[in-house]
Each structure stands twice: as C-alpha cells, then as structure tokens.
Amino acid sequence: EVQLVESGGGLVKPGGSLRLACAASGFTFSSYSMNWVRQAPGKGLEWVSSISSTSSYIYYADSVRGRFTISRDNAKNSLYLQMNSLRAEDTAVYYCEWLQPQGSIYWGQGTLVTVSS
Amino acid sequence: DIQMTQSPSTLSASVGDRVTITCRASQSISSWLAWYQQKPGKAPKLLIYKASSLESGVPSRFSGSGSGTEFTLTISSLQPDDFASYYCQQYNSYSQTFGQGTKVEIK
Numbered sequence: 001e002v003q004l005v006e007s008g009g010g011l012v013k014p015g016g017s018l019r020l021a022c023a024a025s026g027f028t029f030s031s032y033s034m035n036w037v038r039q040a041p042g043k044g045l046e047w048v049s050s051i052s053s054t055s056s057y058i059y060y061a062d063s064v065r066g067r068f069t070i071s072r073d074n075a076k077n078s079l080y081l082q083m084n085s086l087r088a089e090d091t092a093v094y095y096c097e098w099l100q101p102q103g104s105i106y107w108g109q110g111t112l113v114t115v116s117s
Numbered sequence: 118d119i120q121m122t123q124s125p126s127t128l129s130a131s132v133g134d135r136v137t138i139t140c141r142a143s144q145s146i147s148s149w150l151a152w153y154q155q156k157p158g159k160a161p162k163l164l165i166y167k168a169s170s171l172e173s174g175v176p177s178r179f180s181g182s183g184s185g186t187e188f189t190l191t192i193s194s195l196q197p198d199d200f201a202s203y204y205c206q207q208y209n210s211y212s213q214t215f216g217q218g219t220k221v222e223i224k
Contacts, residue, residue, distance in 0.1 A: 033211075035213070037213075044204065044215055044216075044217055045161065045204055045206070045215040046215070047212055047214065047215075050211045050212075059211045059212060061212070093160075099208055099213075103148075103166045103167035103170060104163070104166045104170075104172065105151055105163050105166055105206075106163075107160055107161060107163075108160070110160050
C-alpha cells in the first residue's frame, strides 16, 4: 500500500524557516519524481515544487523560487522542503504527492504551516 | 504555464440530479487530467485520473471524459455524500496546475 506521511509543519514567524519532510512507502521511491502541493486556508490548490528521481531536475513555482528548496534522500525514502524567508501568504497545508507513471496520483494527509507573528 | 479554467464555480443541485463540471486547458494536455473531491478539513480525494479512469473504490456514478483541452466530470445521480468541492488538475507538465474549484451545494 502506498503511503505518504508529511511532518514538520507548525507556527513560525514571518521571515522564519521550517523544514517539511515526507516519508514514502509502498513503492520504489528512488525511481520516481516527487512533488509538493499546497492549499491556503479556504483557497485552491497550488503546485509548489518537483524533483526528479535522482535530483537532477528541480522545478519551483514562481511564488517560492529563491526561498524554498526541495530535496530527497532515496536511502531514507524521504522527500523534504526547506522553507526560508516565510511570508504570511505561505500559510497553507502542504501535501507530498506522487504521480504514478500509469496515471494515478497519491497524496499524503498534509501538514499545516502557519506563518504569523 | 498551462491554465485550467473550471466551471461553474458554484453549483446548486438536488439529490438524484445529474451534475456536470467542466475544465478547459489553455493548451492540449492529452489525457493527463485528474478530478478530486474535497470536504472541509480533509485532503483532496482522487476520483478520476487520466481523464476517464475511475480510481479504485470510487462509486461508479462518477465518470470523466474528454481529451486535449476539454474535460468533464459527471455525477450521474447526486448523493448526499457528494456535496463537496471538486477540483481538476492537469499533470501533463512538471508545473501541474489546478482548476479554481466547483462547490456543489444543496439546492
């Protein structure tokens, strides 16, 4: 069974940093690209970042480029999102996402990040 | 970036109604489109992937169609548990994008 479990969310002040983690199981993590998607309270869904299986290709949404860093540790089956210079508009539930090659999609349960003074 | 235009933004319907939600992509995405249901405080739940494939465990009253730039989600007979928000998602490119959402309300 595929499982994606996010952790690391919490309350942080504007300008602060936070590191999210996603523990993956049930599939060969090292073979696939992974993504982060977020949803601000009462708002729609927004893609944040993607990383290829070997970390060779990394992409960011314009809204986070230069502040967020995606990474992975294939030995630990883990995905990360280092978030720096956080702003109030980064307040959201952050989801780890895997797009299966056959087309199906798996999400974690999400972790809430609140940026507030 | 590929833009996804979802309509309507709100839909009022009754139990038993046939409901259709539309998503239009700004360029062709082949069949790389998914539909989600979301209830307050919960993660999105995958209903349909690759435009028309029903996710395991999802009731057969949900169906998806389309390819290229025009897609639809149809609920054949709306049930009380179906009152929720629905989102489309294109995953043709690495910068996947989502529709703005459709809230299905009780009429």
